[in-house]
Amino acid sequence: MMEKSLQNGLFDNVVRTNPTTLQINLGYKCNQSCSHCHVDAGPNREEMMSMDILKMIPDVIDKYNIEILDLTGGAPELHPKFRYLVEQTKGFEIDILDRCNLTILNEPGQEDLAQFLAKHEIIIIASLPCYEAENVNTQRGHGVFESSIKALKSLNKLGYGLKDTNLLLHLVYNPQGPNLPPPQKALENEYKYQLKKQYDIHFNTLYTLANMPIKRFADRLKRENKFDSYHQLLVDSFNPLNLDNLMCRNTISVDWQGFLFDCDFNQQLGLGMPGQIKHINDLLSSYKQFKGEKISFNKHCLGCTAGSGSSCCGSLS
Ligand code: SF4
Ligand code: SF4
Numbered sequence: 001m002m003e004k005s006l007q008n009g010l011f012d013n014v015v016r017t018n019p020t021t022l023q024i025n026l027g028y029k030c031n032q033s034c035s036h037c038h039v040d041a042g043p044n045r046e047e048m049m050s051m052d053i054l055k056m057i058p059d060v061i062d063k064y065n066i067e068i069l070d071l072t073g074g075a076p077e078l079h080p081k082f083r084y085l086v087e088q089t090k091g092f093e094i095d096i097l098d099r100c101n102l103t104i105l106n107e108p109g110q111e112d113l114a115q116f117l118a119k120h121e122i123i124i125i126a127s128l129p130c131y132e133a134e135n136v137n138t139q140r141g142h143g144v145f146e147s148s149i150k151a152l153k154s155l156n157k158l159g160y161g162l163k164d165t166n167l168l169l170h171l172v173y174n175p176q177g178p179n180l181p182p183p184q185k186a187l188e189n190e191y192k193y194q195l196k197k198q199y200d201i202h203f204n205t206l207y208t209l210a211n212m213p214i215k216r217f218a219d220r221l222k223r224e225n226k227f228d229s230y231h232q233l234l235v236d237s238f239n240p241l242n243l244d245n246l247m248c249r250n251t252i253s254v255d256w257q258g259f260l261f262d263c264d265f266n267q268q269l270g271l272g273m274p275g276q277i278k279h280i281n282d283l284l285s286s287y288k289q290f291k292g293e294k295i296s297f298n299k300h301c302l303g304c305t306a307g308s309g310s311s312c313c314g315s316l317s
Contacts, residue, residue, distance in 0.1 A: 010243075023253045027256045053258040068097060070251075072264060086116075096123065139176055168205075184315040205314070234303055245311070245316040275294065304316070
């Protein structure tokens with residue numbers, strides 16, 4: 001049925017606009033090894049962006065009038081030049097997003113990380129897939145919930161997530177298993193109520209994301225014999241209203257070696273951009289036109305179009 005849907009051309013009219021978001025994957029090293037991780041990140045991964053590639057990022061931002069720099073990984077803060085990159089790009093007056101797993105703030109050597117992020121008004125997007133300890137620790141590892149709460153409290157203390165500050169703290173929810181996320185606003189209200197009541201924690205917005213049936217989450221679904229039924233759920237929940245807002249329309253995703261993709265998911269699947277633009281070098285050799293360019297859609301894309309839709313910044317409709 002899925003193949004039939006793609007053959008029916010559901011995505012055929014979806015093309016790129018000019019890019020506004022540059023998403024940089026700085027490497028796969030992470031202090032956690034979450035069960036749903038779509039990049040297979042972990043403490044033993046050694047892939048890291050080289051300085052040669054990293055130094056091109058400010059020029060790309062400048063040349064393409066990028067509005068959002070989205071730093072991801074692994075744990076992006078573990079890249080030894082993470083802070084250098086922030087300092088080199090902040091002057092463009094763009095939004096800089098740090099996809100922070102929270103527990104990194106409690107790691108040895110990262111004691112001043114929260115202050116650094118606050119000083120540069122970096123927008124923190126932090127995973128917290130539940131307000132209950134057991135659910136978080138099952139998905140993200142033993143003790144992760146407690147460490148996340150400690151990190152959130154220290155961020156609140158600096159002004160993150162509070163009214164009347166410029167320090168934005170957004171949380172990210174993804175389902176524990178093979179289900180679609182519930183409606184984003186209702187869940188945000190519940191998160192706000194529970195985190196305030198139980199821990200006196202505040203945040204700005206909750207982003208609900210669907211789990212992509214790729215990499216570690218796909219392996220788990222296959223082990224549990226649930227891959228086909230989850231796939232069917234995504235097919236049955238296809239919502240055309242999400243097509244205009246797909247994040248791949250205005251995002252350039254760069255992997256740790258400088259290769260370009262339409263999104264982080266395609267990056268993990270090795271599905272490069274369909275046109276001639278393949279590497280960050282290509283962006284600088286001459287000005288490239290993205291408007292109207294095709295996107296590398298495939299089966300997993302139904303994870304972005306199911307129900308209310310899904311993107312790195314939450315639901316789409
Ligand atoms: S914290 Fe993020 S990058 Fe690290 S293992 Fe978990 S999901 Fe993957
Ligand atoms: S997974 Fe597919 S639909 Fe989703 S952002 Fe990537 S290319 Fe677009």
